[in-house]
Each structure stands twice: as C-alpha cells, then as structure tokens.
Amino acid sequence: MTKKTILITGANKGIGFEIARQLGISGHHVVLAARNELRLQQAVQQLMDLQVDVSGLLMDVSDVASIGQAADEFGRLNLKMDVLVNNAAILDKRDHSILRDDEEILMQTLTTNCYGALRVVKAFLSYMKNPSRIINLSSGGGSMTDPVGVGRRLTVFLKHCSTP
C-alpha cells in the first residue's frame, strides 16, 4: 500500500471522523479539519491513541478567511495532498420546505454545503498532487429525483449543489 495524505473536512465527529479513523488505521496520513478547536484536539488525540499518523487543521468551511488560513497552515506543513474529502455540512432539522425557510438558514446552508466545498477546493488546489482525488459527500436529501427529497426539504437543491 502506498501511504497517502488525506484531508477530511468536518472530521471531529460523525462520518468525517469515521472516514479519518478507518483510513488512519489503514496506514494513511489523515489531516482532520474542524471548526471547533477543542473538539478537533480531542479527535486528533483519539486517533493518536490508535497510533494513527494524524494532523489537525482548524477550518470553518463557511468562513473564507478561515479556509485561507487553513490552506496557509497546510502549506507550512510542507505537505501535498492525495485526497480531499469534502465532508463538512449542516442540515436543518426542521424539515421545512425550501420556500418557507428563513433567509438566515438558507444562506448558512448554502455557504457551508455548497460554497464551502467549492472554496475549500479552490484554496487547497495548489497543495494537491497530480493526479489526486476530490470526494464530495452528498445526501439522498439532496437528490432531485428521490421522493425523500423532492420538494420537501431544504437540502434538496442545497446538497445537490455540492454534488460534482
């Protein structure tokens, strides 16, 4: 196996953390990105306890300045990335129609789930190997055809935006 460097956004818990854990114990170098410093440190420590080669990167994907700072920090680590996993996302739990959701929820969801993923790609592109891979997590809730999503959920087109 060739050891790869893999950056995962929103990796302090949930699916992002599990992706990091499994890739880490498989022998890859995982870079955990998260917006909450304490929870990031705790997640990094958990993987260090499993002897994983792990680094932490503070990054709020809804904040352009934070993404830029994280990319600069990544550059200082003198690393090149094999894989970027755009995992960070939010989901409004109220299950409203997109036509009823208020402006703040709409903008925060778009800024995180759609523009966030795109901005992370743009900011980190120069640190990616050639070839490398970008994986964008989406959701059935973002499907334009799945009856779970159609017309009911805020995520319908929001998550669809982040689908490559």
Ligand SMILES: NC(=O)c1ccc[n+]([C@@H]2O[C@H](COP(=O)([O-])OP(=O)(O)OC[C@H]3O[C@@H](n4cnc5c(N)ncnc54)[C@H](OP(=O)(O)O)[C@@H]3O)[C@@H](O)[C@H]2O)c1
């Ligand atoms: N769970 C499911 O059933 C399911 C199904 C289909 C698709 N997915 C997709 O899988 C991915 C992970 O879902 P999950 O269930 O693991 O969700 P989760 O447990 O809520 O975890 C989401 C992660 O994203 C982070 N995050 C949210 N906003 C962020 C921001 N602005 N900057 C940085 N990090 C941010 C969260 O950090 P904080 O701890 O700071 O909030 C958390 O670490 C998402 O893309 C989701 O759409 C999940």
